[in-house]
Amino acid sequence: MSEMAATRLAQRPQLSEEVADHVRTRIMSGEVRPGDFIRLDETAAALGVSVTPVREALLTLRGEGLVDLVPRRGYLVSPMSRRDVEDIFWLQAELSRRIVDRAITRFDEAALGQHARLVEEFEAAAAAGDPDRVVSAQYALHRSINRASRSDKLSRFLNNAARYMPYRLYADDPAWRADALIDNRRMLEALRTGDVETAHAVIDAEFSNGADLLIAHLQRAGVWDEDRDGDGVTDGDDNRVESITSTPLIHGPV
Known part of the structure; x- marks a missing residue:
């Protein structure tokens, strides 16, 4: 994953939403590319927060189809077309x-x-x-x-x-x-x-x-997955990505 600029987020009830916004923006702006892993510890340290809101944020992004959970390896950025x-x-x-x-x-x-x-x-x-x-x-x-x-x-x-x-x-x-x-x-x-x-x-x-x-x-x-048909995502033969439809979304305020 590319180096993350140091950003300090205060401890607030909506902290996981702010972390999700931060990571979502990095994905949609191409700062992190499809296939890059988003490390909980690195993200937490860079944002000055605990691992818990980062984990909650990644669950939210998983529900939005922006990251996938690879068993025993963590979260990686999903393909995008x-x-x-x-x-x-x-x-x-x-x-x-x-x-x-x-x-x-x-x-x-x-x-x-x-x-x-x-x-x-x-x-x-x-x-x-x-x-x-x-x-x-x-x-x-x-x-x-x-x-x-x-x-x-x-x-x-x-x-x-x-x-x-x-x-x-x-x-x-x-x-x-x-x-x-x-x-x-x-x-x-x-x-x-x-x-x-x-x-x-x-x-x-x-x-x-x-x-x-x-x-x-x-x-x-260079973020495009040229061969993606939008019908599913896998991470090779040995690391099949878990279904993203099974994770409940964590909704923030409008």
């Missing part, structure tokens, strides 16, 4: 379109004013080149629409799908930030005018471009 990435972004686009359909009629002047301020916050963060602020501001914009839709279950499904996205990869990309500036302004105008068609177009562009950027990044990182 371009189709996997395309499916993740397709699902987010489908859910987002349905959410915006419900939200667009519920944006009154107060909500529109708040959303406009969030767009300005994103623009300020992008201009400052501050990736953390960019991530936070873009999340706030999506949350604004999700809340307006009053579709709690759909928003939770969308949140679960969005966990796979390595947000820092996008926030660090000047071209992505420039496109997001345009998309955020277009979405604000669509919300003001009730233009569902434009809102859908913005969503389609956002997730299509996001998929293309991540696919290109992972291509450069």
